[in-house]
Amino acid sequence: MGFSGEGKIWLNGSLVEWKDAKIHIASHVIHYGSGVFEGARCYGTPKGSACFRLGAHIKRLYNSARIYRMEYRLGAEAFEQAVLDTLRANPFKSCYIRPIIYRGYEALGVNPLPCPVDAAILLWEWGAYLGAEALEKGVDVRVSSWARSAPNTFPSLAKSCANYANSQLIRMEASMDGYAEGVALDTFGFLSEGSGENVFVVRDGVISTPPATASILPGITRDSVITIARDLGYEVREELLPREVLYVADEVFFAGTAVEITPIRSVDRITIGCGRRGPVTEQIQGTFFGIIDGSRADTRGWLTYV
Numbered sequence: 001m002g003f004s005g006e007g008k009i010w011l012n013g014s015l016v017e018w019k020d021a022k023i024h025i026a027s028h029v030i031h032y033g034s035g036v037f038e039g040a041r042c043y044g045t046p047k048g049s050a051c052f053r054l055g056a057h058i059k060r061l062y063n064s065a066r067i068y069r070m071e072y073r074l075g076a077e078a079f080e081q082a083v084l085d086t087l088r089a090n091p092f093k094s095c096y097i098r099p100i101i102y103r104g105y106e107a108l109g110v111n112p113l114p115c116p117v118d119a120a121i122l123l124w125e126w127g128a129y130l131g132a133e134a135l136e137k138g139v140d141v142r143v144s145s146w147a148r149s150a151p152n153t154f155p156s157l158a159k160s161c162a163n164y165a166n167s168q169l170i171r172m173e174a175s176m177d178g179y180a181e182g183v184a185l186d187t188f189g190f191l192s193e194g195s196g197e198n199v200f201v202v203r204d205g206v207i208s209t210p211p212a213t214a215s216i217l218p219g220i221t222r223d224s225v226i227t228i229a230r231d232l233g234y235e236v237r238e239e240l241l242p243r244e245v246l247y248v249a250d251e252v253f254f255a256g257t258a259v260e261i262t263p264i265r266s267v268d269r270i271t272i273g274c275g276r277r278g279p280v281t282e283q284i285q286g287t288f289f290g291i292i293d294g295s296r297a298d299t300r301g302w303l304t305y306v
């Protein structure tokens, strides 16, 4: 999954070659995690490449920056245009989009305010995050021994670089124990989310997912799943869920830009439902993939054509 090293990167308003997109080692973000970022995707469709819910991603980026008192010199609308310009300057038909706003080079001390607010937009080709097979067969996960951060520690609504120190602990623990991913609880013991994705549970035809108050990043894919599922006639609840609901669920699945919609076939070595993708997951996945590949009508205006 290494980088090809090809293509152009947008760096504070200029398009530069991948190899030239460098910042100084004394930049604040490197030492103190003072950055906020996004992960979006652009998909190839019969009508050309299209970004999925780009406006929602840029809005969340600017909200994350606001929480951390970072005001970038471009407004959200101009930044969205910059993403489209970057896509047009690169050859990818489908790719992952990584915008980042961060504290740059000026002085090193915990206080970030003296440092400039800089930004970059990177693109690269990135396939199925947990493997193409996982989309059908599902993945094995464990409940992490690491909790998500408590609400009064790190703001989970901000997609901040610093939050991903916790995500890395969850992900490394899972990988080293032979699982595809970890699912974390919040500090009250309720179900929260994976290291980089939200989680959904299906029981008796009702779909549940932890609420924003369970230390989750409220995902844009999560919101899309809720919308699609309600359109399909399902009852969807955002509610606090105990860990053990995972073990007795009919279906469990992840939702996120990187994993898209990936079924979970076991949790802590307990088989979920039939041990592979269940029918509700398949139906929601089918609708989601239909919208992003252009084979279904985009009735909600989720696609922005490049």
Ligand SMILES: Cc1ncc(COP(=O)(O)O)c(C=O)c1O
Binding pocket: 039, 167, 193, 194, 195, 196, 197, 198, 216, 217, 218, 219, 220, 221, 222, 255, 256, 257, 258
């Ligand atoms: C911790 C975490 N939760 C949830 C998500 C899912 O969010 P989205 O669907 O907006 O990609 C992500 C991915 O960005 C994430 O990193």
